[in-house]
Amino acid sequence: MEVVPLLKQLSEAEGIAGFEGPVRELVRQNWEPFVDEMHEGKLGSLIALKRGTGPEPRPKLMFAAHMDEIGLMVTDIEKGFLRITRVGGADPRVLLGLEVTVHSRRDLPGVVATRPPHVLPKRERKKTVPFDELFVDVGLSEEKVKELVSVGDLISIRRELSELKNRRVSGKALDDRACVAVVTLALERLQKVQHAWDVFAVATAQEETGLKGAIAAAYGVAPDAAVALDVTFGEQSGVSKSDTLPLGKGPSIAIGPNFHPKLVKRLKEVAEDREIPYHMDPIPGRSGTDAWAIQVTREGVPTALISIPLRYMHQPVETLAVEDVERAGRLLAAFVVDSGADLLEDLAWEVDK
Amino acid sequence: MILKELSDAFGVSGNEDDVRAIVLDAVRDHVDEVKIDAMGNVLAAKRGTGQDPMRVMLAAHMDEIGLMVIGHDDNGFLKVRSVGGIDPRLLPGTLFVVGPERIPGVVGVKPVHLLESGERKKVSKIEDLVIDVGAQSKDEAEKLAPLGTYATFATRFQELEATVSGKAFDDRAGCAVLVELLRGEPFTFDLHAAFTVQEEVGLRGARVAAYAIDPDCAFALEGTIADEIPKEKDVSPTTRLGKGPAITVMDRSFIADRRLVQLLIHTAEEQDIPYQIKQPGLGGTDAGAIHLAREGVPSATVAVPSRYIHSPVALLSLDDFDNTVRLMRKSLSRLTRDTLK
Numbered sequence: 001m002e003v004v005p006l007l008k009q010l011s012e013a014e015g016i017a018g019f020e021g022p023v024r025e026l027v028r029q030n031w032e033p034f035v036d037e038m039h040e041g042k043l044g045s046l047i048a049l050k051r052g053t054g055p056e057p058r059p060k061l062m063f064a065a066h067m068d069e070i071g072l073m074v075t076d077i078e079k080g081f082l083r084i085t086r087v088g089g090a091d092p093r094v095l096l097g098l099e100v101t102v103h104s105r106r107d108l109p110g111v112v113a114t115r116p117p118h119v120l121p122k123r124e125r126k127k128t129v130p131f132d133e134l135f136v137d138v139g140l141s142e143e144k145v146k147e148l149v150s151v152g153d154l155i156s157i158r159r160e161l162s163e164l165k166n167r168r169v170s171g172k173a174l175d176d177r178a179c180v181a182v183v184t185l186a187l188e189r190l191q192k193v194q195h196a197w198d199v200f201a202v203a204t205a206q207e208e209t210g211l212k213g214a215i216a217a218a219y220g221v222a223p224d225a226a227v228a229l230d231v232t233f234g235e236q237s238g239v240s241k242s243d244t245l246p247l248g249k250g251p252s253i254a255i256g257p258n259f260h261p262k263l264v265k266r267l268k269e270v271a272e273d274r275e276i277p278y279h280m281d282p283i284p285g286r287s288g289t290d291a292w293a294i295q296v297t298r299e300g301v302p303t304a305l306i307s308i309p310l311r312y313m314h315q316p317v318e319t320l321a322v323e324d325v326e327r328a329g330r331l332l333a334a335f336v337v338d339s340g341a342d343l344l345e346d347l348a349w350e351v352d353k
Numbered sequence: 354m355i356l357k358e359l360s361d362a363f364g365v366s367g368n369e370d371d372v373r374a375i376v377l378d379a380v381r382d383h384v385d386e387v388k389i390d391a392m393g394n395v396l397a398a399k400r401g402t403g404q405d406p407m408r409v410m411l412a413a414h415m416d417e418i419g420l421m422v423i424g425h426d427d428n429g430f431l432k433v434r435s436v437g438g439i440d441p442r443l444l445p446g447t448l449f450v451v452g453p454e455r456i457p458g459v460v461g462v463k464p465v466h467l468l469e470s471g472e473r474k475k476v477s478k479i480e481d482l483v484i485d486v487g488a489q490s491k492d493e494a495e496k497l498a499p500l501g502t503y504a505t506f507a508t509r510f511q512e513l514e515a516t517v518s519g520k521a522f523d524d525r526a527g528c529a530v531l532v533e534l535l536r537g538e539p540f541t542f543d544l545h546a547a548f549t550v551q552e553e554v555g556l557r558g559a560r561v562a563a564y565a566i567d568p569d570c571a572f573a574l575e576g577t578i579a580d581e582i583p584k585e586k587d588v589s590p591t592t593r594l595g596k597g598p599a600i601t602v603m604d605r606s607f608i609a610d611r612r613l614v615q616l617l618i619h620t621a622e623e624q625d626i627p628y629q630i631k632q633p634g635l636g637g638t639d640a641g642a643i644h645l646a647r648e649g650v651p652s653a654t655v656a657v658p659s660r661y662i663h664s665p666v667a668l669l670s671l672d673d674f675d676n677t678v679r680l681m682r683k684s685l686s687r688l689t690r691d692t693l694k
Contacts, residue, residue: 093442
């Protein structure tokens with residue numbers, strides 16, 4: 001499968017947290033050829049099953065990559081302009097001058113309004129514009145706007161994927177559609193090989209608003225082990241190296257209380273065995289990913305996290321190295337292939353043995 | 354649509370080549386003489402029907418604001434400075450095209466998750482921002498975008514429901530109005546069109562163009578500020594979208610010639626063309642340079658109102674655009690030597 005066109009489709013698709021319809025449909029189409037069944041979870045996650053060949057009852061392995069993205073919502077209409085708030089962690093510093101789509105009675109293209117420097121009072125030049133002073137303009141008369149738009153309408157950010165040099169791409173929702181692509185690539189690889197476990201691939205909903213989709217989906221799947229996939233801070237100008245990982249040098253495997261040490265070890269072994277470069281990403285507490293929710297599902301789930309280094313998170317120019325996506329796909333598929341019936345035993349704590 | 358072509362073209366001050374090529378193509382068959390002067394202005398003359406020996410200058414600037422590469426860091430990022438009045442608040446999250454090859458490049462800032470509380474309200478200075486084109490080393494960055502490379506917003510022109518959106522309507526809107534005027538019938542006098550360079554860095558092109566043309570009077574054609582978004586203390590919106598061409602009485606660069614302003618207003622009223630007076634005292638145009646050429650030139654400015662100029666994406670109303678062309682055409686057809694008496 002060509003990765004860049006896949007990333008382009010996924011990044012450009014609309015799917016704000018809680019309203020993942022369009023992106024869910026796209027993921028469904030992409031996964032259809034590779035899985036045995038699919039259903040929509042009650043909070044909107046897409047849950048797909050690819051059956052293994054081991055003896056029943058087969059252990060269940062869950063992958064979770066969130067398909068929702070951050071966005072905006074209309075809070076008021078004033079003189080034909082739309083006042084806005086955020087859905088998820090949208091960053092007001094990057095909104096000025098942005099092209100958006102307002103999902104009103106029909107989709108309306110619009111822009112985030114700015115005051116030109118010619119008229120901007122001096123005191124405002126040095127401060128970022130907070131949400132209560134931001135407006136979206138759809139360029140229609142006040143009457144027309146009132147007829148079409150209502151408070152609560154969603155606003156998606158519009159930004160095509162750009163291909164930068166050295167197989168890097170930049171787009172609006174690579175957090176976390178890049179990992180939806182990783183799961184897609186892994187499912188494609190698994191078509192060609194035998195694997196013992198049942199694989200539940202889940203494109204989760206509402207991660208950006210508090211891991212909601214993963215909470216519900218993990219309960220439903222009740223996995224024996226899980227791997228969450230998300231993005232992590234990539235090395236960039238102006239940010240301390242200790243907070244970031246370089247782009248293009250492989251995905252990361254997280255380590256810390258959120259992650260089962262045996263599962264982490266297994267992922268490392270698989271990466272080393274297949275000569276897939278990787279980083280270790282120490283996360284001392286809350287990981288802020290679906291892994292955080294999945295780990296405490298039901299009676300507890302051994303959980304791991306694979307991440308793709310990404311620059312400019314929550315900005316419409318999220319940038320990553322395509323190679324890292326491909327490598328993560330290989331790692332994930334290889335992990336499944338290598339997971340025999342003994343994995344569950346492997347995951348047991350020493351004292352139980 | 355000529356406006357689309359012009360808006361999408363790359364033309365930061367000092368690097369107007371692409372716009373110049375489009376302008377030349379668009380007007381060549383409709384003028385009697387066309388040349389490019391020492392600074393890069395396109396000067397096109399359309400002979401009149403001969404009844405009036407007057408020389409009338411129409412100016413619109415081809416350049417737009419942007420960024421220039423002034424260095425490369427060890428990680429392959431491009432250091433930049435602004436060309437013209439660019440607002441640093443707009444740069445984070447923006448997609449640029451860099452250099453003649455139009456390499457895509459992005460400007461990002463520290464992720465919101467990693468900000469200290471004091472940083473949230475701080476605007477990043479341009480000195481602290483870089484363009485990321487994907488280069489991995491200083492060497493590679495230098496090859497891709499040598500010192501002095503220009504960058505501009507990557508925005509593409511789009512037709513929305515009641516408006517059109519795009520970059521650089523200041524002043525590709527004026528350029529498009531001027532192209533439309535040149536494509537029409539000749540007037541009684543000789544029309545001297547100047548598609549100028551370097552307006553955004555100090556009205557540089559218009560100054561020498563006006564000297565060369567030596568006109569009896571002049572009009573600057575612009576895309577001007579429509580600052581209509583609701584505000585705490587609502588000052589005048591400068592101009593309003595959909596209310597017709599904006600006529601300048603006075604801005605920061607000049608006081609418009611009263612006789613020309615009267616001509617424009619009378620024409621609009623008689624012809625039932627909507628118009629508005631731009632809020633006095635704001636902005637400046639090529640007229641600021643033109644009216645000081647040689648012994649002085651009576652000048653006026655007519656503009657297409659445009660929201661969000663100097664940002665990655667502006668909006669204008671095509672009705673305003675058409676009405677600006679109409680107002681100029683009708684006014685010019687009434688303009689005679691007597692107008693200036």
